[in-house]
Amino acid sequence: MADKKGGVSAASRERWEELVDAINAARTAYYQHERPTISDKEYDTLYRELEELERAHPELASGESPTQTVGGQRSEMFEPVQHLVRLYSLDNAFDEEELAAWFDRIQRSLGLIPRLLCEVKIDGLAVDLVYRDGVLVSVATRGDGVTGEDITYNAQFIEAIPERLTAKKPPALLEVRGEVFLSTANFNAVNDEQMAAGSTPFANPRNAASGTIRQRMDKRVEELAAARTASGTRAEARVERLEREYALAVGRLSALGFTAHGVGAREGIDVASQSEVYSLLDTMGIPVSSRMAVHDSVEGVREYVAYYSEHRHDVEHEIDGVVIKVDDFALQSELGETSRAPRWAIAYKYPPEVVRTRLLDIAVNVGRTGRVTPFAVMDPVLVAGSTVSMATLHNQYEVERKGVLIGDMVFLRKAGDVIPEVIGPVVEARTGDERPFVMPTTCPECGTKLKPEKEGDKDIRCPNAVSCPAQLRERLFHVASRGALDIEGLGYKAAVALLDCGVVQNMGDLFLINAESLLTCPFFTREAGKGEEGPQLTENAKTMLANLELAKVKPLWRMLVALSIRHVGPTAAQALAREFGSIEAIASADLDRLAEVEGVGQVIAEAVVEWFDQQWHREIIDKWQRGGVRLVDEVPDEGTLESQTLAGVTLVITGSIPGYTRDAASAAATARGAKVAGSVSKKTSALVAGESSGSKLDKAESLGVPIIPAQSFDVLLEQGLDAVLKG
Ligand SMILES: [Zn+2]
Known part of the structure; x- marks a missing residue:
C-alpha cells in the first residue's frame, strides 16, 4: 500500500498512517467514550512526531490528519484567534420609531425598500467557525469582533456544530458565523443543577451558554489522566469525582445548540444574498433557523416583529429581539458599514425580562382556601415594562430549592404577561448578613397550628376555615x-x-x-x-x-366560582352548571354522578361533595337564597343546549378574558355557533380583546375589524354580535 509518492518514502508514509490511527483512536476514546486510553504525555509525544513528519513531508498533511482537524491545537484553549473577516456588532432599535428611522435611511440611500430578511435574535453566544476544504479547523468566540478566543477544543463536544460539511465538493474556505445557545428546557435543567449545587443560577441562557463553553475541558482531561495514574486509597475516589464532573461538562456542552446567522471569508462558493447563504449552509449540514423569513415590504417586517413580540415564549429558545438584514449582498456592499456596525442590518430589541434586585423579606400569605404561601418582598424594579415588588414563592420547598436568603440580591424574571418569578440568588454578592427564611408553624392571622391537608402535601394550610x-x-x-x-x-x-x-x-x-x-x-x-x-x-x-x-342574577357557574370550592375554577364550574342547572341538583348529586361529568373528574367531585358536607357552607347557600340570589340557570331551549347567538360569526380572541381560560372562551363561543380563528384577517367579524392584547389589536384596528372589550364577552355570548356593537 505504501507506494512511493512525491518523494515520501514508504516507511514515512507507513509511520504517518500509524501515527494518524493511534492519535485518532486516542481522541475517539477521549471525546466520544470519555475514557482516555493513553496518557497525555504519550499523546503529546505521538502528536509532536506527527507534526515533525508532516513538516518534513507537507504532502502527507491531508484532511485525515489530526493536525488538520478539530482538537489539533489542544494546548491553545482560549488563545487569541484573529477572525478572517471582522464580525460587526449590530445597531439596535428599541421601538417602532427607531425601526422606522432605519427604514427611512435605507430608502434614502438605495432609493427603494429592498428585500429584507428577518430572523429571530437568539439570546446566545456569537461564535466564528472556519472550514477549510469542508473540515472544521477553528472555532472562536466573537471577542471584540477582530480577535476572539480559541474554543476549538470545547466545540467538538457540541453536536450541533458539524466537524465536516456534507458537500461533494466543499468550498476551499468558509467562515461561518452563528450563535451557540441553550434551549429553554436545557437552560432550566442547567439552572436546577446549579441551584442543587448551591451555586448562583445563570441569569439568562446567554450567560449559561458562555459559562458552559468557557470551561477548561483540556484541564479536566489532564487532571483526570493524572488522577488515573496516581495510586493510593483516595486516588480512586478522586478519579470517580473527576469522571463525574467530566461527564457533566460533556453533557452540558453537547446540549448546546448552534444556528448560523452569516458568513465571513469564503473561497469557492458563489452566493448573491443572505437567504441564498442560508439555503447553501443548510445543504452542507450547518443548522440554520427555520424561523427566517424574507419580506418585500416594511409592513411584512413589522408583522414579523410583532408576531415574535407576542410569541416570544413559543420559541424553543430565548430570543431577545429580531434581526433585519438587507438580503442582497450587492446592496449590502452599497450601504457599507460605519466604524461599528453595518448599515444594512439592525437588531430590534424586545424589553429585558431578567433583572437584579434585593430580596428584602419573605412574608407569608394565607389564601382563601387556607393555603399558606411564602412570597418575596423586593426592592421595586422595572422589568418587562412593569414595576415589580412582590413575587410568589409557592411553598417552603420552593424557597429551599431556589436557595434564596432574606437580604440576597436575586435575579427576577418577568416574561410578558406571565407572573413575576424569582430565579435565584446572586451567591457572590452575599455579605454574610443574609438569613434563611423560616416557615411559620402557626397561622400568622389566627394562630391556628398549620398542617398539610394530606400527608405528603407540599402546601401547608390554616385549618381554621370557619373563622380565620x-x-x-x-x-x-x-x-x-x-x-x-x-x-x-x-x-x-x-x-x-x-x-x-x-x-x-x-x-x-x-x-x-x-x-x-x-x-x-x-x-x-x-x-x-x-x-x-x-x-x-x-x-x-x-x-x-x-x-x-x-x-344576584349572574349565571350559575359564576356563583360556583364565587363560593371558593377547592379546585372549582371556571371550566369545572361551567361543566357543573351545564350538567345540573341548579345548586340544589349539584348539592344532592353523589360522588360518582359528579365525577362522571366531563370536565369534572374524581378530584373535583370529591372537593364538591366535601364542600356541601359542611353545615356552615349550606348556611351560606341558604343566606344567599334568602338574599335573593338566583342559584339556577334558565333552562335552555329544547333541542339545542346553547342558543346559536353567534351563528355565521368569525371571532378572534386575544389577551385574557376574565372568568375564562383561552380554551374555555373559544369553547363558549363555538358552542354558540361562532367560528374561532387564530389570526385577524378581513374575514374576521370581530376581535375580542382582553388585557395584554398584542399585535392582533393593531392588526384589527388597521383592517377596521370591530374590537369587543373582554367585559362584553358574556353579553356577546348571550345576545350576539349586533347587541354588543350597537351597545
Ligand atoms: Zn388562620
Missing part, C-alpha cells in the same frame, strides 16, 4: 373578583371594612347587606352635606349595593 380572618377576607374579596361575580365597589379595602365593622360575619351575609347596615361602618359613609341629615353613604357604597343587585 385571612380566609374570610380573601373569600369575600374573591366573590367580587372579575372571574367570579364581578361586583364593582367591593374591593379589598371594602371587604376588610365589612368584616371589621361586623356588617358581615362571612360571605354568607353578603347579599343581606343594605344601606342601613352599611351606615354603621365609617368606611362606607361620609359626612352630611348641605340639606342632608346624618351620615350618608359614599358613592362607592352605592355602587357596591347596586352591583350586589346585579350579581
